[in-house]
Amino acid sequence: MSSPSAAVHSPFRACLICAAAWAVPGAGHLWLGRIQKGVVFLITLPLMFASGLWLEGRLFPFDVQQPLVALMAVADIGMGVPYGIAKALGVEGGRVVSITYEYGNHFIIVAGLLNMLVVLDVYDVARGRK
Amino acid sequence: MTSHLGLMVLFSLFVSVVFAALMRDQPAEQLKLFLRLFGGFLAAGIVLAWLLYPLPL
Numbered sequence: 001m002s003s004p005s006a007a008v009h010s011p012f013r014a015c016l017i018c019a020a021a022w023a024v025p026g027a028g029h030l031w032l033g034r035i036q037k038g039v040v041f042l043i044t045l046p047l048m049f050a051s052g053l054w055l056e057g058r059l060f061p062f063d064v065q066q067p068l069v070a071l072m073a074v075a076d077i078g079m080g081v082p083y084g085i086a087k088a089l090g091v092e093g094g095r096v097v098s099i100t101y102e103y104g105n106h107f108i109i110v111a112g113l114l115n116m117l118v119v120l121d122v123y124d125v126a127r128g129r130k
Numbered sequence: 131m132t133s134h135l136g137l138m139v140l141f142s143l144f145v146s147v148v149f150a151a152l153m154r155d156q157p158a159e160q161l162k163l164f165l166r167l168f169g170g171f172l173a174a175g176i177v178l179a180w181l182l183y184p185l186p187l
Contacts, residue, residue: 036151036157037151037152040147040148040151041148041151044144044147044148044151045148047144048144051140051144055132055137099132100132100137103132103137103141106141107141107144110141110144110145111144114145114148117148117152118148118152121152
């Protein structure tokens with residue numbers, strides 16, 4: 001069960017917590033004492049991201065010449081450290097001829113977008129709005 | 131597992147878990163919302179698939 005934190009953090013500290021929440025999915029909730037939610041995000045979001053890579057999805061490059069690709073890259077980066085680990089391991093290329101390529105892309109993109117929602121939730125909690 | 135249905139179930143599972151945890155605080159309410167979301171995703175996916183089936187896409 002979640003144990004809501006009663007403390008209202010300063011904007012700077014709230015942003016610091018948000019940065020942690022972005023870097024490691026669930027870390028912000030864990031920091032604020034919402035253990036159950038933090039553990040759920042810590043397990044689910046990296047697992048969804050890893051599923052996308054397993055399905056041979058691609059981490060899109062940030063290319064402003066192709067606005068949709070750039071938006072997908074922003075969504076991918078929303079995943080934080082797991083994104084960096086995937087890049088470092090060189091598994092970001094995907095395989096466009098794979099039957100699961102598009103599924104993989106969507107798993108990766110949605111995992112990043114969900115983590116952004118989690119970051120917004122962390123900000124609200126840190127500022128005492130929830 | 132990599133069938134269209136299997137991947138839809140997996141995707142629905144992940145999204146429902148995250149939304150349920152985000153939007154509710156009590157585990158019982160989270161479970162209820164998870165079941166509603168998960169069932170809704172699956173039902174919507176199957177109904178839309180059958181509606182699109184006759185179209186020459």
